[in-house]
Amino acid sequence: MSDTTTLISALETTPGVIIPMIREVPPQILKRRPSPAKWSAYEHAVHLSQSDAPFLARLDLILSTPEPYIEAIENSPEDEAGAMLEIDLDESLDRYAANVPPLSKDSKNYHPTSGGKRLCTRHLIIIRYL
Secondary structure (H helix, E strand, O other), X not given: OOOHHHHHHHHHHHHHHHHXXXXXXXXXXXXXXXXXXXXXXXXXXHHHHHOHHHHHHHHHHHHHOOOOEEOOOOOOHHHHHOHHHHOOHHHHHHHHHHHHHHHHHHHHOOOOOOOOEXXXXXXXXXXXXX
């Protein structure tokens, strides 16, 4: 995304796209994994609701640090084994939708400097962002 307005718009509108799509998945396939190592639609939806805290922490780091170093987040062995299939989907989707306003509000506080910032990760990949 090339500008802050586009990014913020995406943050604000994504739940309105994702949640109805999840609701349309037939119940008989909602928890079905396409292969043992791939998550089901159900697991992806639950994961979205669990990603807000790490995302906010990363956003805070980006906003407060000239050249932030972002640690990789690995999925737990329990999640890879299917633990998210036991989490209530409705509660997860409600939490996901409820947490979007703070995410987009925090993003609006970001005013990029000329040329943007460098973002470093564990893999030594450096990207430029707004």
